[in-house]
Amino acid sequence: MSNIKVRFFLNGKSISVKPLNSQDNLKTAREKLKQKISGSQQFLTKEGDLIDIDDEEYFTIKETINESRIINIKETGDKKEAKIKLNDETISTIQVDKKTKISDIRKSIQNIPESAHFYTVDNDVIEKEDEESFCVEESIK
Known part of the structure; x- marks a missing residue:
């Protein structure tokens, strides 16, 4: 387990840099970003697939960050x-x-x-x- 600084991008725009443990799950990341993102915004896998909010506890930071230590978030919904x-x-x-x-x-x-x-x-x-x-x-x- 290692602490890393993760950059979060929403629709291609940097919204935050947070120190996280590589074994933290995305649910923990969402809690740390609670004033920056809403429920209509979803994390993306390295491949660009949407991660359902209900599944965030099953994805770790290490599994989701790309080689530049970036996690992408996409706006969804109406x-x-x-x-x-x-x-x-x-x-x-x-x-x-x-x-x-x-x-x-x-x-x-x-x-x-x-x-x-x-x-x-x-x-x-x-x-x-x-x-x-x-x-x-x-x-x-």
Whole structure:
């Protein structure tokens, strides 16, 4: 067992470098990347095949990294473009899976103030403590 620095790429773009044990499984890697990746993003094998999220515990870092110590991740799922507005001004436009949790969006966009709220399609406020239970499709018009 050896510790190595692993680079993670999402759709060809570097998103993180993490020190991991070569015998750690991908489930452990996902936990360490929890603020960088969502459930609609899947790890790829060395050959480029998708690894099902439910199977991540069966794949080790050593089995998945390529010769450059890179693990690739691919966006999957049904995406929508979402405009994030603050006081009627667009602060970000992102591509997200309709099943992405609102809490994941808050984590991924740094310039959303803690005091800001998301809203449902019916214009009801989503309280911050409830963001984990709402997904994008419930708040996009």
